[in-house]
Amino acid sequence: MSDNIPIGISACLLGENVRFDGGHKKLAFAVNELAPWVRFVPICPEMAIGLPTPRPALRLVKRDDGEMALRFSNHAEGDLTEAMQQFSQKRIAGLEHLCGYIVCAKSPSCGMERVRVYEAEGNNNRKSGTGIFTTELKRQMPWLPVEEDGRLHDPAIRENFVERIYTLFELNNLRKAGLTRGGLIAFHSRYKLLLLAHSQPCYRELGRFVAAIETWDSLEAFFVEYRARLMSLLEHQATRRNHTNVLMHVQGYFRRQLNARQRQELSGLIDRYRQGTQPLLAPVTLLKHYLSEYPDNYLAEQRYFEPYPEALRLRYGN
Known part of the structure; x- marks a missing residue:
């Protein structure tokens, strides 16, 4: 079999400085061990919807209707939910050729599981969410192998x-x-x-x-x-x-x-x-x-x- 396997990945896991704090979360397994065998398709949904780096951290907030909203953690004005959902739907529609995806744990856009979900008021939260981008990824491509960096240890x-x-x-x-x-x-x-x-x-x-x-x-x-x-x-x-x-x-x-x-x-x-x-x-x-x-x-x-x-x-x- 050819080795050129297309794999999606959160861009920060490849060492790109796209995180909210201006840094990255380079995943050694991806960069040092898996890279020779695959072709990575790096995506940072937060940068893709126009956010700068560094930037205020984002969080998932449970709205009164039970749906998830994407907002700034410092309570700055602005709801990024629609922008993230629209980007996710459009970008993922062109990714059916992928054979797997590695996402960044705990991220409100990319996290696969146990992402903190906050109440609309205050800082009470539960580790019960999935990032908006990854939710759409799994909805459109339920067969796709998806893992997050922490679990791959x-x-x-x-x-x-x-x-x-x-x-x-x-x-x-x-x-x-x-x-x-x-x-x-x-x-x-x-x-x-x-x-x-x-x-x-x-x-x-x-x-x-x-x-x-x-x-x-x-x-x-x-x-x-x-x-x-x-x-x-x-x-x-x-x-x-x-x-x-x-x-x-x-x-x-x-x-x-x-x-x-x-x-x-x-x-x-x-x-x-x-x-x-x-x-x-x-x-x-x-x-x-x-x-x-x-x-x-x-x-x-x-x-x-x-x-x-x-x-x-x-x-x-x-």
């Missing part, structure tokens, strides 16, 4: 996000090349083991959906529904238990080729992963070695063994 969340952007990138390229039933079925087949590691019930449900592809008159309509179901499935974080089941399943493909010592070594490594004393990379690497020694067409096509570039080192610690 968690290794499991980080891996899940990267896995999803690479999956969506391949799916989008399939659409660009021209949808066919065979192409969609082959795509789903390549991801079977990976999906199994995320959720066995959802894996089975999605399999039944794909099996009924012949009943769909419109492949475009099928694609839209499949994309929604696929990306929803991948939001479930892969678990150690599910990975263990996948590894044991793959082990069965080599039962006849491996001798007793090799089978015992592989079983022991999988069990040590199950117990948490070995990272996932260890049994996966051994299985890839056996796959090179004893080729299997089905396994060779599985994205499970390399869902993203190994250089990102995302399977080293889980």
